[in-house]
Amino acid sequence: MQEAYKVILAPNPSIMTGPGTNTIVLGGGEEGATIIDPAVDDIAYLDAVVEAGAERGGIRRILITHGHPDHIGGAETLRKHLHVSIYAFSRQGVPFADEEVADGMTFPAGADTLQAIHTPGHRFDHLSFLLEKQRTLFAGDLISGITTNVIAPPEGDMLDYLNSLKRLQEVDISEIVPAHGPTITDAQAKISEYIQHRMLREQQVMQALEVLPPGVTIAEMVPQIYVDVDPRLHAIAAWSVEAHLMKLEREGLVEKLEHDQWALVKPTA
Numbered sequence: 001m002q003e004a005y006k007v008i009l010a011p012n013p014s015i016m017t018g019p020g021t022n023t024i025v026l027g028g029g030e031e032g033a034t035i036i037d038p039a040v041d042d043i044a045y046l047d048a049v050v051e052a053g054a055e056r057g058g059i060r061r062i063l064i065t066h067g068h069p070d071h072i073g074g075a076e077t078l079r080k081h082l083h084v085s086i087y088a089f090s091r092q093g094v095p096f097a098d099e100e101v102a103d104g105m106t107f108p109a110g111a112d113t114l115q116a117i118h119t120p121g122h123r124f125d126h127l128s129f130l131l132e133k134q135r136t137l138f139a140g141d142l143i144s145g146i147t148t149n150v151i152a153p154p155e156g157d158m159l160d161y162l163n164s165l166k167r168l169q170e171v172d173i174s175e176i177v178p179a180h181g182p183t184i185t186d187a188q189a190k191i192s193e194y195i196q197h198r199m200l201r202e203q204q205v206m207q208a209l210e211v212l213p214p215g216v217t218i219a220e221m222v223p224q225i226y227v228d229v230d231p232r233l234h235a236i237a238a239w240s241v242e243a244h245l246m247k248l249e250r251e252g253l254v255e256k257l258e259h260d261q262w263a264l265v266k267p268t269a
């Protein structure tokens, strides 16, 4: 029997993508195959994707988790070659998409069904895809198999991100296939760990604002919070701190005094 899906590793390893992007080939039968995230415009890699699709009745549709370059790089070449549609959350996120995908939309996947779940946070247009019977979640960049993924403003939104994770806590998931790194089998434990990790960082951001003088900058806060982290990664950590500050600002707990100067909101008494 054919496996429910196949993972093809794209040849784009880097500090941000880890070993590279996991491209998914799934489905089969009369409705043909579906591709998720054709990552790079590389002939040998796209040949392997097309071949895996051919084993499943041929590729009929291309789905995109979100419009970052390492998820869409091969999509247009593949479309030109196969004459199939590209589906993404919005044309704002993926300008060359043929079809926009609403939350809850389903796609044929052999004997199973693939459901799109809008999970913004990493980016506003982020979709995860759930193989409904198998309970496999193709999580894009929402969850990473290698490190905690980056929530970088202005695109990344921590409040949306945490809400997306909390929404997935309500979904029965047997395994998570992230876009980067190995499959995660303890799905709900990993989702809880991600939420806890973010909440801990948020507490540390609040604590830093308590001990440092009002008007502190993100660059001044980072070494206080990321004491355990290699200073070379402080630039990336700064994105995360900014994302937390923007969430806390929306919640009325912190305020921006001037450009990149932050303070706790004093309770009015």
Ligand SMILES: [Zn+2]
Residues within 6 Å of the ligand: 066, 068, 122, 141
């Ligand atoms: Zn991304």
